[in-house]
Amino acid sequence: MEGIGQVVIASRLSDGLVVFVRESAATGRVDWVLQLADAEIADSDERAAVLLEMALRDAGERQSVVDAYLIDVKEESGRLCPTKYREAIRCFGPTIRTDLGEQAESSSAAEK
């Protein structure tokens, strides 16, 4: 693990959009959120493994997402950001045509 922790990332089944995991205190299950800033950051490998397991179970039971996996995140200029550029582009959207596409709607449109 590099950076400050790990986050579970996945593609939402219904529309393919990139989502992140956060444990829901109310239900004991996971919620899927669209913004990296709203994701739960696992600060240990143990917690990361638990989050991933919950995510995969949710994907199997509720058909919520596909391809859930863990990424490393860091803090950069006060903003949460994946350590790898591929994942950064994945989280923040295409770096071109910021007037179109999901990237135009995302409040944290890519800077990278």
Next chain:
Amino acid sequence: MYHYDEYDHALVKDRVAQFRRQVDRRISGELTEEQFRPLRLMNGLYLQLHAYMLRVAIPYGTLDSRQLRKLAYIGRRYDKGYGHFTTRQNLQYNWPKLEETPDILSELAEVEMHAIQTSGNCIRNTTSDQYAGAAADEIEDPRIWCEIVRQWSTLHPEFSFLPRKFKIAITGCEDDRAAVRVHDIGLIMKRGEGGEVGFEVIVGGGLGRTPFLGKHIRSWLPKEDLLSYLEAILRTYNMLGRRDNKYKARIKVTVHETGAEEFTRLVEEEWNEIKDSALKLPKEEMDRIAAHFKAPSFRVLDAESAEQEERAARDPAFASWIRHNTVAHKAPGYAIANISLKPVGLPPGDATSDQMDLIADLAEEFSFDDVRVTHGQNLVLPHVERSRLPELYDRLATAGLSTANVGLLSDIICCPGLDYCALANARSIPIATQLSERFADQGRLSLIGEMQIKISGCINACGHHHVGHIGILGVDRKGEEHYQIQLGGSAAEDASLGKILGRGFSADQVVDVVDQLVDVYLELREDDERFIDTFRRVGQGPFKERVYATA
């Protein structure tokens, strides 16, 4: 153009209904992702970096205005207002929802379109010369044969699970605008000894991680034998093609490992068994398909147009557009008009729904309701009266579609790269947009002349970097985007594979390096040599010296 008969309509409608049920079963959990994935891919639906991506087939790159308007409508209604034209003359949507995809396919079926066989290890959309039926130097319209291949290859049971994907391209001219030498099968229409038109057959070309130029396996094939010969090639490949290693499964590797001579012998042997079977094309059937591609009723016009010349004389921007974006037409007084989808600073090949709507209108008003997609990711109005070119140009200019750069440095072929693609290692679009900004000056562009830059964001080479005069390949080097440069490639009739110049460059160096390569060329070129000609004459040395001396 070809219009569906009752069988085509039924097939496409059934497929939409089938996919709708498959999507329902996936969403309900009845199908797992593992089970569903091959089913969605068979319908052109990928899952990419940010969302699903739907690849719509545009058979041999031919559209009418009704179809283009439908593509515009789908972009607006189901996507985010734009689409991306690809190097195989198809269109990709970057943001479709899984749950709405059956509706999109149903909309497409209304205008005789679909996404069948735009993915998977099957025979893909057959591509062709974008100037088919219009080019002055054409022997015969290749789309007739593309359509015959389409009908034969659609849901062909024997070829639905090939070792790997399979791409065919057909051209009707000696000037190769369809990159036939880098396809699994390339067909060139030509006259045989008796003057009769048939096909030269090239097999085993391809790009990707192991690029090969195709091998010439037959000088001339009669038209009536086209399908039996294709079937013999596919059968030989299906038997010999490797299924143990995805990276060695394309026919280019089969031909390479078997040897072109032995591969040819096996094909001919198989062909002798089946050439007089039901695959022999009856004349009536060839005529029936050919009738769909009958030339429009061109008016009898003077070759030259006073309107065009008068405007060009007083408007240098229009003159540039005429010079670079229009091409000689077979009918006097007509021109082929290219619409560049490579404006300065924007992604190559993208068109907004509004632009597509406008082009559909223009096709109706100016070009016998005919639009073409090029493998170079531009659009074409194939039959425009020269006297109306000024009006067409003005209308295109209102929508940012009058960039005068077709065939020039900023007319870049570029894959979606890491901005969209899950397989990419580096971004390619930002390199293309930066290059178009650096070389935005029309005078300099025109001075440099014909130049093909092709950019891929990974080794799969969707951006055709191996066959760029300058090819750029994005790689991931220790967690940073890095770019290798190749020189000397061509996908045209003088096809060749580029050679790596040397060590790669960081993203912020690439544009400067291209600038230096161009400077070397301008210093060394003789007469009206193109970049590629100078490179072939002088070799890598002078280019290498300049680039690495200062880097």
